[in-house]
Amino acid sequence: MSKVLLGVMCACLPLFAAAADSIPGTPAPKVDQPEAYQPWKAVAYAIQEPLGGLKGNAANGRKIAIDRSKGNCLACHVMPIQEEEFHGELGPALGKIGKKYNEGKLRMRIVNIQEVLADSLMPPFYMKPDKLNRVVEKYQGRTVLTAQEVEDVVAYLTTLK
Amino acid sequence: MKLKTALALGAGFGALCTYADAFSAEVYSGYTLLRQETKDMQDDDFMNPGMGALARGAAMFTTPNAKGVSCASCHGADGKKLSAKRIAQYPVLDAKSKRPITLQQRVINESSERLGISTLKYESDDALSLEAFVRNIARGQEVNVQTDGAMTPFYEAGKKLYETRSGQLNMACSLCHDNHPGEKLRAQVLSQGQTNGFPLYRLATGKLTGTQTRFNQCFDAFRAKPYPFGSEEYTLLELYANAHGNGLKIETPAVRF
Numbered sequence: 001m002s003k004v005l006l007g008v009m010c011a012c013l014p015l016f017a018a019a020a021d022s023i024p025g026t027p028a029p030k031v032d033q034p035e036a037y038q039p040w041k042a043v044a045y046a047i048q049e050p051l052g053g054l055k056g057n058a059a060n061g062r063k064i065a066i067d068r069s070k071g072n073c074l075a076c077h078v079m080p081i082q083e084e085e086f087h088g089e090l091g092p093a094l095g096k097i098g099k100k101y102n103e104g105k106l107r108m109r110i111v112n113i114q115e116v117l118a119d120s121l122m123p124p125f126y127m128k129p130d131k132l133n134r135v136v137e138k139y140q141g142r143t144v145l146t147a148q149e150v151e152d153v154v155a156y157l158t159t160l161k
Numbered sequence: 162m163k164l165k166t167a168l169a170l171g172a173g174f175g176a177l178c179t180y181a182d183a184f185s186a187e188v189y190s191g192y193t194l195l196r197q198e199t200k201d202m203q204d205d206d207f208m209n210p211g212m213g214a215l216a217r218g219a220a221m222f223t224t225p226n227a228k229g230v231s232c233a234s235c236h237g238a239d240g241k242k243l244s245a246k247r248i249a250q251y252p253v254l255d256a257k258s259k260r261p262i263t264l265q266q267r268v269i270n271e272s273s274e275r276l277g278i279s280t281l282k283y284e285s286d287d288a289l290s291l292e293a294f295v296r297n298i299a300r301g302q303e304v305n306v307q308t309d310g311a312m313t314p315f316y317e318a319g320k321k322l323y324e325t326r327s328g329q330l331n332m333a334c335s336l337c338h339d340n341h342p343g344e345k346l347r348a349q350v351l352s353q354g355q356t357n358g359f360p361l362y363r364l365a366t367g368k369l370t371g372t373q374t375r376f377n378q379c380f381d382a383f384r385a386k387p388y389p390f391g392s393e394e395y396t397l398l399e400l401y402a403n404a405h406g407n408g409l410k411i412e413t414p415a416v417r418f
Contacts, residue, residue: 075347086348090341114331121341123330123383134327134386144329 034142037128045116046104050154051126051147061156064149071145071153076122080160091122098160106157110150126150190409191352191417194343199364203416211293211362211414214286214369218294221287226276235275240298248299249411252400254311261315261400265292265371266391283391284371293360293369296413304357304411306404319401322394328385334402337379349418354379355406356399358415365418372399 038052050056065073066084073079076090097106108116112124125145129135145153192200202208222240223233236242247253251264262270265283268291273279281288308316324335337346338354345351359372370378373395380387388394 086345088347089345090351119336119340121332121336123332127331129329132327132329132331133325135329136381136384136386139329139384142329 034129035146037143038147040107040111040126042108042115045108046102047107047111048104050107050151051111054148054151056148056151056153056155058152058155058159060149061152061154064145064153065156070149071125073153094157095160098158101157103154103158107150107154110145110153110157125153188355188406188409189353190355190357190406190412190415192358192412192415194350194352195417199416199418203358203412209362209414209416210364210367211360211369211416214290214360214362215293215297215414217286218290218292221291222294226278228277230276232271232276240295243295243298245299245302246305248296249302249305250307252306252396252403254307259311261312261396263372263391263396263399264296265289265373266396268292268295269391284374286369289360289369289371292371293414296360296411299411300413302411304403304406304409306400306407308404308407312400315397315400316404319397319399319404322398323401323405328380328383330383330385332383332385334379334398353405354402355409356402357406357409358412358417360413361415361417363417369414372402376402 040047040049040051062081064071065079066081068075073094074081074084074087076088078087078089078093078095080095081087101109109122111126113120113122114124114127123144126143126147129141129143192203195203202210206212219239221232222236223231223238225231225234232240248264251267252261254260255262265288269281269283269288272281272291281291324333326333326336334354337351342351342353356372356375359375360369362368363370371390373390376395376398377387388398
């Protein structure tokens with residue numbers, strides 16, 4: 001597999017390796033259970049209520065946008081993140097996206113933009129896992145981002161004006 | 162982002178779907194997008210790193226089994242008795258099974274049925290080397306996969322697989338390779354996902370790579386379960402992917418990043 005493609009699209013969970021060899025006698029490491037899916041309601045292509053009532057952290061959202069195993073937004077979007085090279089151009093530049101859309105509309109697009117644009121290439125970051133098809137085992141039952149991570153990204157996007 | 166995305170967004174919420182078809186008439190090889198050094202590497206047989214595997218395939222082609230028979234006994238030392246035009250048509254409808262068969266599957270079957278060698282595994286280095294040797298006989302020929310007549314239902318089934326979303330990222334081949342070719346995914350420009358260069362040498366992995374291994378690599382990227390090599394699904398997907406590039410010249414062994 002191409003290193004670039006791997007880096008661009010795949011998650012590697014480096015922390016998992018350490019958990020595998022636990023010392024005998026110590027309790028087995030906790031299995032990382034997927035969190036419960038938070039229901040949401042869309043009105044006019046917007047989700048007004050934060051997922052799970054959580055509050056987003058914009059600084060963390062920026063990190064998630066860069067992280068190739070999480071949002072990986074830079075694979076497809078030019079963003080005001082100068083320290084990173086090679087921003088992709090499959091989607092529109094997001095430098096002023098906080099002006100174009102309010103929080104509810106941004107949340108809808110991060111949760112699942114395909115509800116707005118049926119043919120979008122952009123991954124649905126918080127689609128109900130049981131609606132997905134042929135997911136590799138490692139990611140089964142999981143959303144791409146957690147509810148908190150979605151809120152963090154939304155908080156970050158609202159700052160882009 | 163290109164015009165079509167802008168148009169799609171401009172078209173507003175909801176209705177979209179047809180814009181991709183309208184813009185993707187022209188077929189081009191992944192070669193077009195290569196850097197000049199990589200093109201030069203592919204074009205020069207002495208520099209092309211895929212030639213090593215080809216030499217290995219050539220050796221397999223001429224090595225006799227215990228009874229002194231080799232592929233070359235029937236097809237000529239350089240395989241030139243095989244029809245290049247026919248090789249460019251693969252996958253073809255198999256006369257016996259009446260189903261499509263890939264070139265690699267044909268080569269594996271020839272090895273087991275005519276030479277009694279049943280150790281060739283689909284997408285193994287050996288199977289790929291032998292397939293590459295055979296497909297190279299058709300280098301320069303235009304890909305010419307049948308899509309009509311008895312092939313129609315298989316072609317349509319392959320198209321459906323190509324366009325079906327899967328994986329945690331919920332993507333489909335067509336979304337990248339039909340709707341966004343020529344656009345940048347991070348530093349890499351997307352191609353149309355053509356197969357005219359396979360088996361090809363990938364610089365990123367340093368390996369001869371088969372069509373179906375490439376399918377696995379793309380499925381991995383969107384966290385979808387791949388299908389088994391040589392499966393019905395992959396045969397159909399390869400049929401559609403090859404036909405998708407009808408008219409392109411065969412480049413085997415191509416060089417790609």
